[in-house]
Amino acid sequence: MQISRAIAEQMERPSWIRRMFETGTQLRRERGAENVFDYSIGNPDVEPPDAVIAALRRIVAENRPRSHSYMPNAGYPEVRATLARRLAERSGIPFTGDDILMTNGAAGAINTILKAILDPGDEVMVLSPYFPEYRFYIENHAGRVVLVETDERFQPDPARIAAALTPRTRALILNSPNNPTGVIYSEAVLRAVNRVLPDPVLVICDEPYRPIAFDGAVTPEAVRIFDRAVIAWSWSKAMAIPGERIGYLALPPHLPGVAQLRGACTVANRILGYINAPAIWQWVVGAEPEATVDVAQYQAKRDLLCDALQSMGYDAPRPQGAFYVWAKTPIADDIAFIGLLQQEGILAVPGIGFGRTGYMRLSLTITRDAIERSLPGFERALRKAKANCPPMNAELAGSRLS
């Protein structure tokens, strides 16, 4: 059976996160699971909060009539009203239930808004380094990806954004706290970005990591700052439930043309095949919207890893949020360095996988014990890199991207 040219081409594009996942399976077979230190994938390693599991049990036990039926495509009105109230309290914007569309995670929310606003050839700006799935989401709707580099601190650069605008620009995706850099975008920078964005460019605030911020940092409320912004929210990371696929798209009531946009998003959510967000999980998040995993344990792992890497001589600043360490590779060739780490049983994603060479992403979704046991390997890899030792994994080194 023939597959489409577009998907064939997308399948060919190297996904470094997936490749590391597969390498991990192979390494575990060869060395034993306890000798593999997997920093590659952002899959939470903690259990959901007790309150979430308790709400799930309660809701299933209640077995309300027609709990498993079709519903309005935007989701249960009661749940949407509850979530809108919480969001209004937090943001100061008078959201109502009508402004909330329940989605299959942030990925569902982003695909829904892109489907609602893009015509073929329209452009979407993505700040680099970037979450690589954005490219697929945009191309799903025949959009064109326009990469815009961030500044030296990985903050948005208003001048570069202004220079990348064209008459076809329809949206800018902003992700803060950021995957992969762990940076929280500052309010001053966001205000400067707002000043350069003309109507009708829409800012899509992808915020699945908002609750995961360290040292008391608070992520500025982008929907208050931008004239035209929507929120793609998800409980995947906040509650450590990425397999349950639950989130929402929030459309601020002051958005120009909001009524039509709401209708467009509701239809998009339906015809993309999502139909509606998972029913039981809508009730769960409606019952416990603020329940969050223990952020302190991510912070403790961040401190352990960053402090150890820095004392060895790595340039590995502490992230402000999300659960990734974005460190410079000691040699410019990040793929070669990833090969050296792999010899030590350490799996990391090279920066090129996020559009920036010379870096690596280390996910903190790994146990404290594994971090501690991996540290000698980081030290040996650094020593080898400094001694100009070539990578031994020829396959990995050979699969370099251009």
Ligand SMILES: Cc1ncc(COP(=O)(O)O)c(C=O)c1O
């Ligand atoms: C930046 C970013 N956006 C969106 C997503 C998708 O999240 P969800 O599971 O809510 O669809 C992820 C998942 O890793 C992510 O890192």
